[in-house]
Amino acid sequence: MRHTTPKVGQHKPLPDLGLGVGLRPQHFNHVLAEQPAVDWFEVITENFMEDYGWSRHVLHNVSERYPVVFHGVSLSIGSSDPLNRSYLDGVKKLANEVSPRWVSDHLCWTGTLGRNSHDLLPLPFTEECLDHVAARVCQVQDHLERPLVLENPSSYVQFKSKDMTEWEFLTALTERTECLLLLDVNNVYVSARNHGFDPTDFIDGVPSDRIVQVHVAGHTDNGAHCIDTHDSAVCDDVWQLYAYLCRSTGPVSTLLEWDANIPAFSDLLAEVNKASLAIENFCEPLTWPTTMEGRPGEFVDIRNDSLSTPLEFLMTSRR
Amino acid sequence: MTSPTLAEIQTWFQHINTRLPDRSGQREFSGWEIDDILDDSGPLNAQHGTAIYGNGYMARLLGCLAAEFPTLRQAFSTEWFDHVAQQYLSRYPPTEPSLTTLGSRFPAFLQEELSATSLTADDTAGQFIVDLARLERAISETSRGQGTENIDYLAFAHWGSIIPSSVYLAPNLRLLKLRSNIVPFLHAMSNRQNPSFPESCEKYVVVCRRNFQVCLDPVEWWQYELLQHLKQSPTVQPWPDTLASSEIAARIPVWLLLSTERGYILDRPLRALQQSNH
Ligand SMILES: [Fe+2]
Numbered sequence: 001m002r003h004t005t006p007k008v009g010q011h012k013p014l015p016d017l018g019l020g021v022g023l024r025p026q027h028f029n030h031v032l033a034e035q036p037a038v039d040w041f042e043v044i045t046e047n048f049m050e051d052y053g054w055s056r057h058v059l060h061n062v063s064e065r066y067p068v069v070f071h072g073v074s075l076s077i078g079s080s081d082p083l084n085r086s087y088l089d090g091v092k093k094l095a096n097e098v099s100p101r102w103v104s105d106h107l108c109w110t111g112t113l114g115r116n117s118h119d120l121l122p123l124p125f126t127e128e129c130l131d132h133v134a135a136r137v138c139q140v141q142d143h144l145e146r147p148l149v150l151e152n153p154s155s156y157v158q159f160k161s162k163d164m165t166e167w168e169f170l171t172a173l174t175e176r177t178e179c180l181l182l183l184d185v186n187n188v189y190v191s192a193r194n195h196g197f198d199p200t201d202f203i204d205g206v207p208s209d210r211i212v213q214v215h216v217a218g219h220t221d222n223g224a225h226c227i228d229t230h231d232s233a234v235c236d237d238v239w240q241l242y243a244y245l246c247r248s249t250g251p252v253s254t255l256l257e258w259d260a261n262i263p264a265f266s267d268l269l270a271e272v273n274k275a276s277l278a279i280e281n282f283c284e285p286l287t288w289p290t291t292m293e294g295r296p297g298e299f300v301d302i303r304n305d306s307l308s309t310p311l312e313f314l315m316t317s318r319r
Numbered sequence: 320m321t322s323p324t325l326a327e328i329q330t331w332f333q334h335i336n337t338r339l340p341d342r343s344g345q346r347e348f349s350g351w352e353i354d355d356i357l358d359d360s361g362p363l364n365a366q367h368g369t370a371i372y373g374n375g376y377m378a379r380l381l382g383c384l385a386a387e388f389p390t391l392r393q394a395f396s397t398e399w400f401d402h403v404a405q406q407y408l409s410r411y412p413p414t415e416p417s418l419t420t421l422g423s424r425f426p427a428f429l430q431e432e433l434s435a436t437s438l439t440a441d442d443t444a445g446q447f448i449v450d451l452a453r454l455e456r457a458i459s460e461t462s463r464g465q466g467t468e469n470i471d472y473l474a475f476a477h478w479g480s481i482i483p484s485s486v487y488l489a490p491n492l493r494l495l496k497l498r499s500n501i502v503p504f505l506h507a508m509s510n511r512q513n514p515s516f517p518e519s520c521e522k523y524v525v526v527c528r529r530n531f532q533v534c535l536d537p538v539e540w541w542q543y544e545l546l547q548h549l550k551q552s553p554t555v556q557p558w559p560d561t562l563a564s565s566e567i568a569a570r571i572p573v574w575l576l577l578s579t580e581r582g583y584i585l586d587r588p589l590r591a592l593q594q595s596n597h
Contacts, residue, residue: 050419052465052491054531074416080326087416112329116413117337117376118383121329129325156368158358161322194368195361225363227371308371311379315386315418 013147013180014102014212017067017253019275021268024258028058030265038269040067042255045103046074049090063098069213069253070095071182074116075105077140077150078123078133081112088143095144102212104149104182107133107170120309124159125169130176137177149212151182152202154190154219154228154308166191167205174210181206184215185241186234186257190226199241200286208248216242216275217257228308231260233271242275243282260310323356331356336373337412380408380421387422388455390508391448394516403432419463426452443519446498454501457493457526458533464491465589466528467582485553486575486584493526494546502535529582536581541567542574546583 018039023031025047030036041062048059062068074087095103108120123129141148150173152166164172173179183206185199192199216239218232234242234256246252256272323331331351357365384404385392392400407428413421429452433445467489500517502524507514523543525536538546541562548559555575558568578584 046417050417051463053462053528055463057468057531076416078325080324080329084416090416109329110416111414112326112333114414115333115337116416117333118379118413118418119372119376121332121372124325124328126322126325132325156363156371157365158361159328160356160358161328162358194363225367307378307382308375309379310382311418312382312386315383 045072072105079109154187239278
């Protein structure tokens with residue numbers, strides 16, 4: 001738990017909720033019974049929208065005791081398919097019921113031609129795509145009657161069609177739509193390793209006053225590349241990058257994502273509480289134990305790759 | 320090559336990652352190679368990066384189906400389950416924002432597949448597979464559906480011995496007629512025992528939820544018929560012909576009262592009850 005005061009004169013569009021964790025079915029009973037000392041919870045919106053059982057009951061209970069934030073995975077803001085109005089209605093209905101502090105999703109697309117891959121797929125950072133996404137962000141914000149908070153996903157490919165970097169794209173999007181940002185520093189790190197850019201360029205390139213939330217998470221380092229597995233503790237590089245980001249954002253709502261090999265709740269708390277220590281111990285220059293250029297030439301059998309963006313935890317909803 | 324549009328890029332990317340034929344009449348994907356569309360200059364080469372999405376697509380969805388049908392997967396081989404689940408996902412790729420509908424057609428798919436391959440009408444193994452899938456899907460639907468937990472049961476106090484003219488099934492109640500005694504098998508598997516496959520016999524099960532816990536209640540054939548009748552129409556009488564015998568008709572009023580206590584039925588639609596409780 002963190003008790004901090006914002007920097008003098010810094011105006012945040014949304015409050016600093018402190019240090020939070022994702023509310024996962026594996027911890028429902030513990031959270032209800034023990035009411036652990038955590039500042040806030042993030043919930044996967046889709047996990048509750050069509051659940052009128054135990055999960056929904058727990059969500060109501062938790063939202064009476066803790067600040068709750070919605071985090072969606074199916075908005076598909078960048079898809080060339082039309083926006084799914086009934087999905088938006090569902091998000092709005094649940095938001096009216098639970099009053100989350102804000103609603104977020106990802107700068108990605110999940111499918112086209114009526115399909116949904118349930119993956120967070122990368123966008124080409126072109127002017128055409130920016131026009132398309134910006135128009136849809138405005139429609140979503142109008143529909144939900146609240147600002148949309150968008151997160152940078154981790155990515156494994158880049159398109160040849162490219163007019164700008166991902167951070168330039170995000171910056172332009174905030175300027176055109178007044179949307180807010182959820183900066184996932186682990187995703188910045190994973191993408192930087194996979195595509196060979198300096199992660200501090202990304203952090204320096206996005207408007208810090210639009211960042212209302214930060215994600216930290218563990219990934220799998222395969223040497224030549226990284227996979228966003230959310231299945232382990234946050235590595236030192238990512239904590240360093242987090243501390244680097246916090247110099248410009250000031251205290252910001254910080255959330256630990258852990259979605260596979262989910263540990264005991266106390267271990268989640270211990271992990272997210274390292275955030276304060278990372279800020280205290282931060283010193284420049286940043287040093288990366290593994291080079292951002294990766295280690296090309298190292299053979300990695302792709303069949304042994306770990307799974308990015310795990311989903312299975314969403315299927316557990318029984319008491 | 321002219322720059323592809325966003326829609327063209329997405330159609331192509333989805334095609335190579337899901338390996339699915341495009342629906343007829345939809346946008347055609349061009350015959351582009353990975354090198355035509357993806358930047359290969361980074362540490363993670365484009366071929367490998369694409370494979371991460373492609374492998375992840377199927378693995379992630381298989382994991383979700385495995386989580387919804389754990390006993391089916393465990394009772395037979397995981398290789399068999401993954402193979403048949405992969406065929407299912409290829410025929411019915413996900414279209415909804417929510418994963419709750421992912422497995423909705425799986426039992427019917429298994430039925431179709433097994434009917435097409437079975438040599439005899441009396442395929443007990445096939446029936447067992449289909450029924451186990453139906454039961455696990457019903458458990459999943461009942462656990463998530465609109466239940467009766469927050470209903471004020473005093474609403475039924477006025478019933479006394481008089482049965483209202485209309486009663487309504489709880490929306491998340493599921494009724495199953497099974498062709499073998501699967502419920503004890505499922506419980507044993509959940510307790511990590513190694514039960515033998517149950518023998519053929521007709522069994523009737525009500526899948527319902529009490530205090531947010533899914534219950535698998537065995538019922539008699541006429542109770543199943545009565546609930547089926549109420550599912551079609553909330554009008555209690557006239558009974559269906561199958562329940563017309565005087566012996567069974569006499570047992571219906573008491574059992575309907577018991578059914579309210581078990582959370583099977585309500586005296587008005589759930590929506591109306593929720594509103595009157597507020
Ligand atoms: Fe994230």
